[in-house]
Amino acid sequence: MESRSHLFLDGVRKALDDSNLQQALGNATERFIKSRNDSFATFPEGEALRDRARQIKEDTIAHLDHYLEQLADSVRRQGGYIHWAADASEARQIIVELARQYDSKLAVKSKSMTTEEVGLNEALEQAGVEPVETDLGEYIIQLANETPSHIIAPAIHKTKDEVAELFVQKLGSPRLDRHEDLTREARRHLRDKFRNADLGISGVNFAIADTGSIVVVENEGNARLTTSLPRVHIALMGMEKVIPDLSSFAAFMRILARSATGQKMGSYVSIITGPRRRDEEDGPEAFHLVVLDNGRSRLLADPVLRESLFCIRCGACLNACPVYRHAGGHAFGSVYSGPIGSVITPSYIGHDKAAELPFASTLCGACRDVCPVRINIPHLLLEQRKNVVAEVKGKQRRLVRWFALVNASERNYRWALRLAYWLSRPFVRNGRMPSAPTLSAWTRTRDFPAPARQSFRDWWRRHHG
Amino acid sequence: MSTKTALFVTCLVDQFYPKVGEASVRLLEQAGCAVEFPHEQTCCGQPAYNMGYHDEARRLARRFISIFESYDVVVAPSGSCTSMVRVFYPELFSEDPEWQAKARALGERLFELTEFLSERSFAPRSTFEAKVTYHESCHLLRELGISEPPRALLRKVEGLELVEMERSDLCCGFGGAFSVKMSELSEVMLDDKLRYAEATGADVITATDCGCLMHLGGALSRRGSSLRAVHIAEILAGSL
DSSP: OOOOGGGHHHHHHHHHHOHHHHHHHHHHHHHHHHHHHHHHHTOTTHHHHHHHHHHHHHHHHHTHHHHHHHHHHHHHHTTOEEEEESSHHHHHHHHHHHHHHTTOOEEEEOOOHHHHHHTHHHHHHHTTOEEEEOSHHHHHHHHTTOOOSSSSOTTTTOOHHHHHHHHHHHHOOOOOOSHHHHHHHHHHHHHHHHHHOSEEEEOOSEEETTTTEEEEEESSSHHHHHHHSSSEEEEEEEGGGEESOHHHHHHHHHHHHHHHTSOSSOSEEEEEOSSOOTTOSSSOSEEEEEEEOTTHHHHHHOTTGGGGGGOOOOOHHHHHOHHHHHHTTGGGOSSSOHHHHHHHHHHHHOTTTTTTGGGSOOOOOHHHHHOTTOOOHHHHHHHHHHHHHHHSOOTTHHHHHHHHHHTTSHHHHHHHHHHHHHHHGGGOBTTEESOOTTOHHHHTTSOEEOOOSSOHHHHHHHHTO | OOOEEEEOOOHHHHHTOHHHHHHHHHHHHHTTOEEEOOTTOOOOSHHHHHTTOHHHHHHHHHHHHHHHTTSSEEEESOHHHHHIIIIIHHHHTTTOHHHHHHHHHHHHHEEEHHHHHHHTTOOOOOEEEEEEEEOOOHIIIIISOOOHHHHHHHHTSEEEEEOOOTTTTSOOSOTTTHHHHTHHHHHHHHHHHHHHHHHTTOSEEEESOHHHHHHHHHHHHHHTOSOEEEEHHHHHTTOO
16 A cells, blocks of 8 residues: 555544544444443453463564464464565565466455555456455445555444445445445345355464464454355465464453454454365365565564564554544554554654654553553654654754753753743733744644743742742 | 652743642642752753654753752652653663663652642642542553542542543643644544533633643633633642
8 A cells, every 4th residue: 555644634634624534433433442441341350361462472572583483384284385475565476476376366355454554455456366355344445445444443434324325336236224234235245256256365363373373353254254265265464463372362362352342252263274174174275374574573673662563453542542533544644543553654664754653642642551462552652753753854853952952951941931921922812822923733722821920930039049 | 857859840830830830839838848949940851752852852851860869859740741750761761771770760759749749648728619620631640640649639628529521531632742733633632622521510620730731721711611721739729
C-alpha cells in the first residue's frame, strides 16, 4: 500500500467533516472498549495472564532467531514449505510465483493485515489471479475499493446504510436494511467463490515453533474455509508472530479476543499443522508459510522500540484511543493505524514519510491500559518523536532552542516572563486572551490564559524573600 | 525538626496561575512543612522532551536535578511535571548511569501535591460550597497511578459535593504542543470531555494539572459556560 502518512492532517480534516464516519467510529470503538473492560472486570486471572503473555513475548523476541529456525524445521517436518521474505516485494514475488506454479486463478483470502502490508491483492491481480476477501468487513472494503481502517474491524468507519448502498451498486442486490440480510447476501456471493477457489491465503495470529502449527483466530468461519477448502494454502506472517509452544498459546487465546471484542475467545480458533495427510479427508494438498521481515528487524535491533514486536494485533489500543476515535484509520495513511500504528509505521516506511504519526497523540496512555501485553505505547511514541526529529529537520527546532535558552538560567527566564507579560497586554480581555498572534490555532475555540502581572516567584520574593 | 521541603512550582503556575502556587504553599505549611522556593528553578524540560528534542531536555533535566537534589522533599502542584522527573528523567538518562541514578534518587523524593498531602494524612480545613467534578489528568493517573487520593481530599472539604462524571479518565485533548499542532483533534476531544463534565451539573471541574485546566477553562470561558475550571490546590486551601 502506498503510504499517505505525510498527509495525516488532511486525513483528519476529512474524517472530522464526515458525520457518518464520526458516528460509526464513535459507536463501534465505544462498544468494543466497553466489552473489553467488562470482560476483564469479570476475569480474575486476566491481569496475571497479561503478565504471562508479555513474558512469553519478551523471551521469544529475545531469541527470535532460534524460534524462527525451530519453526522452519517443524513446518518442513510436517510436510509444509517455509519461505523467507525480507521485504514486501519479496513477499509478493514468492506468493505470486507459488500461485503461478499451482496454476491458480481464484484466491480466497481470510483477513490478514500482513497481506495488506505487502500489497498482495494488487500483485495477484496483475498476475491474473482474482483475490477475494472473505471476511465480511474486508469484503465490504474490497467492494468499496478502500483499505481497512481498523486492525480487526476493517469497515468500522462505515454505517450499515452505506454498506447497503454499496451492495446495491456493486452486487446488484436489492436494498437491504437488516444486518442479517446484508450478511446473508455477502455469504451467498462468497460461497460461490469458496467453491471455485484454487488457492487459500490466510494470515497468522500465532505460529507455534515446536509443532510447526499456525493459529488463526476469527469469528466468521471464513478463515477455516479458506485454509481447508482450496487445494493450496499459503499463510503470510510477520516474523514476530512465532511463540514457543501450544501451552504459550493458551495464555494468548484467553486474552486476545477479550482485548479485541470482549469475547471469551474467537468463535473459530483453528490450529493448522501442515497440509492434508494421507488418511485425512480434507485440507489442502500443499501448505506454504511465508515469514516476513519488512522492517521488523529494524525494530528488533532497537532496544527501546523492540517492545512493539510484542503486539498481537488485537486492536484494543485503537478502540481506547481518543485520537483514533475521531481521526479514524484512514487518516494515518498507513496499514497499521492508531497508537501501535504510529509506533511501528515510521520504522517500516521511514521517519520522513511518517513524521506526523508519533505526534498524533496526547500521550494520555489509555492504549497502554488495555494492551494485553502491556506495551508502553506512549513511551515508544516519545522514542519515535526523538527519531523523527533526529532524521527530519523539524520546523520546531528553532522554537525548542529558544525554549531551552529561556530556561537555561533564572535571569533569562525572568526576562522572558516579563516580555511575555508586556507582549500579551494588548490582547487581554477580562483576564483572558480571546485571540493573539501565533496562538490562533489555540484561540480559534479556546481562550488563552493571560500571563499574571505578578508571577509566583515575584509573590514569593515579596512575602518570603 | 520539619523536613526541608522545596516547592517546584512549575512554569505554567509561575507565569499563568500564581494563585495555585500560593495555595500550594499554604497547604504545605498547614501540613507542617517548612517550605522553601529554590528561586533558580525554571522549566523541567518536558516540552522539549515531548517534542522529541532530548538533548535540550537533558540539559534542563541536569539543571533541574542540581537545583533540587539537596532537598529532603520536593512537591509540585502538577502530576505531569512530577511524572517528567520521576518517570521520564530516568529514561532520558538511559545511557548515562551517573545522572540516571541522580534522577531516580530525586524522583523518589519528588511528589505531586495531592499525593504528598495524602501520604501525610492531611485533612483540609477549607470550606467550599459547590458541586465539584474531578478530571483525572493523564500523567497523574497513568504515569504515577494516582486516582483516589485527590478525590479523598476533596471529599473532606466542608460543603463540597463531589459528583463523578462519566469517563473522568478521558483525556481532555491538551497534550502540550498537540493542542496547537493538531488543534482540530484537540478541539473535538475537548468537546467530548466537556460534554461528560457538563452533564454532571457541577459548578466546578477540578484537576491537579494546570495544563488540563487551561485547556478546559479556555473553552468554558469562550462558551460562557457556568462550569468553572479550578485547580485542586485552591479548593483544598480555601482560597476561593
